[in-house]
Amino acid sequence: MQRRSIGALIERWLPGTLSGRMALLVVVGLIAMQLPGFLLFSHQRVQFDQERATRLVIERSLDLLAIAQPGTLEGQDPRLLAARGFALLNAAHNVPNDAALHRELLAAAPAGSQLAQQVLASRIAVYRAPGYLTARLQLPDGQVVTFRQNTRPPGPPPGMAGPAGLRLPWPVLLDFLSRSAVVMILALWAVRWLSRPLTALSAAAERIGRNLQTPPLTEAGPAEVRHAARAFNQMQARLKRVMDEQTRILAAVSHDLKTPLTRLRLRAESVEDETQRDKIVRDLSEMETMLDSTLDFLRGESWREATVPVDINALLAALTDDATATSAGRVTLSGQARLPYPAQPLALKRCVENLLHNGLKYGGGEVEIMVVDSMQRLQIILRDHGPGVPETMHERVFEPFYRLDSSRNRDTGGTGLGLSIARSIARAHGGDVALANGELGLVATLWLPR
Template identity: 50%
Template sequence: MTTPASAPAPAPGAAPPRRWRWWPDSLFGRLLLVLTAGLVLAQLLGAAINVAERDQLLNRGYGLAAAQRIADVVDLLDGLPETERARVVQVFRQPPLVLSLQPQASIAADAALDRRGLMFAARLRMALGDPRAVRVMAWAPPLDEAAEYARRAAPDERWMIGRGEMRGEMRGEMRGDMREERRARRGLGAGPVWRTEVQLRDGRWARFDAALPAQDERLPWRLAASLGVLLLATLLLGWWAVRSLVRPLHRLAGAAQALGENLRQPPLPETGPREVRQAAQAFNTMQRRLAEQVDERTRLLAALSHDLKTPLTRMRLRAELLDDEAARERFEADLREMEAMVAETLDFLRGLGGHEVRAPVDVNALLARLQADQQAMGREVQVLGQAVAPLPAVASLLRRALGNLVDNAVLYGGRATVRVDDDGHSLLLRVQDEGPGIPPADLERVFEPFVRLEASRNRATGGTGLGLGIARNITQVLGGTLTLHNRPEGGLEARLALPRLPG
């Protein structure tokens, strides 16, 4: 029975997989997205509430003016003789309110009405104020009259009717009233026409063909514009606020990354909100304590180095008094190995400085001098390629790292080849040898202090096992990386990559 293979663990420092592709990876993006989504949702809810209130107000006032107008005309007709009624009919013979007198009703009592028709009928009965017979139906005027109804059905028409005096004022027909003309062109007046029949006190029926202005169900552009301006202003303010809050985190991350390269960097400014000040204070305290611990360790190791020199000197003097030449040579070799081990151990534990001021280093001249020194010792070292410009670095540290890599290549591979690749943005130095290489499992382990592989544990090529560790420490101090790779054609390649700092 086989078990399913487990998912590979993410590499150290790698970003965790995101469940949603649209979810931003940065804190700034996430805060801005949440803020934007909340603002958009709030604006949409507010717009929906405003539109609902507007529709409710429009429904409450739907047909109210026309119903009151019909009620006034009915009240006027009830108190006029037949001759005066003819004059009233002559006045109301053009849209949007057309009046005619009928001997009997032509609308069925049970005529079906939609929601707006029921609303208009209710408004009319309320305006009449008495339980007289009222019948309402939707009516489609002839094509030649429909345009007149649409043009004259202005929302702000006013009718003032009094007993013995009738006067109609229709603002839609006033000269120069461009607003009503624009409304008519947009179709705002092309509303429904309701045929209403109201029974008068003498039994006759007054028929009214009333054109009501259409309700504009579109979102008011002023509301949409105000919501857009408010949303834009709030987003800009939110972007500035989120950016101000996230900027200290970027400074903290940069300082934490640079802490491994330089413990003496300037402290973070302890300004901003309380939480930011507390984080900056904690980081500065940690940096100060780390620097104090390193200084204390350096002083302790310097004292230990001074104390070790005295017994080593005494042992060297006693070794010279030995009569056995072979024993004296072996004893002196052990002393030299002990002195080298103490010196390299102290250099490794001190962190190799890192406080020196960086300056432009002529890499080509440095490699030429290193090659000459190696050739003077009878070693075969070849340099291929050139750097295009000086590299901002510490010359002594860079020479020490390259010297350790070249020594390692010559001792274990017989000869060394240094290849220089420079693209103007970063400098890559590849130190190659022709040795047996290193097992893949040990490519990282050899950087640990005092680690020596079995093939190197002899007097001829031994060493302390600190050369590669010191070279990697120097590389990290200079802001670069050092890795080892087995060459396909045989041998080992050490890749020293150093970035060029801006400016």
């Protein structure tokens, strides 16, 4: 359980894209690779500064002993000593001798000289603190002199000092940053290059969901990518075979069902009672209409249609003219699409036509069509002047064969598939159909992504 929570937390903070995760991995790798070098550089820098400070302590100690010959500072001007950074301790101190430092001090003095004799009779000790050393030198006469020596070197030349606290000069930092930038650019380019087949596979999967007739993927690139593309193309081919088989079965079913209906229609003509004959013919026509609509819905042959640029303005103008010419009702059109829309023309026409006929049939015979086109989506809004649909039914009316009670009559009642087909076509294009009650009647909005 704890592992899952940790994994979920890590996943939450990771970038969402493959390129982002690879960039993060490269940054972490660069830091992990450079951090030991920085730590080693810093350690060596500190050690070098300590050694340098020790050499300066030895040089200043020899300078002090040279001033103190023959072994005392009596008669020396205190201001001269203070100017050189030396200070006499007021009270008597017994300086513990640092043997290693004392040997270095003796080795720095000329062998056999009076200065070397002074060193032999002296004692020296060093106390370390962050950023400086405090040295105490006890002269042969017992006097103790103290002075401070910075462990950090004087500031680098102008423009060479790095950020405060890093103790790294700008050339080192710029070298690291330039190397990191080059590696990052190459890594991001490599990630994009390697993930391009995945992007193409994702786009192809989205296209196949809209239209099975999309061209197959190119089987190129590394072996893994070729295998994935080949498997994807095989899946597409299997889906096409299934859809073809379904279409053939439905065509056979349609033929088998329509044959007895045709025989019944012919036999109905022999019925002498005109009233009964008309009722039988009307029932047969309703059964035939329902059968055709059901088969069309189940067949869904829009998957066979190729996607081409469709002139939305011309399509809506033609539907408006057809409705006016057939006296189906009054249709007004406003707004224009900026550009043609890539779609399956017959399927898109059927989608809009179903929405328009639904509005004319149940919306008082008057429909207003408005086109709203933007960079993100294309919207075709149809407003009718009917009684509308209860809000609780806005989704149910899209269910196949569902009809409101008020529409279940021979004059206006359809098969309950018009809105289902319209939404199915819209979703196949990546959009949708939504209903809402307006001020005058029902508002049906078809939106399609740009």
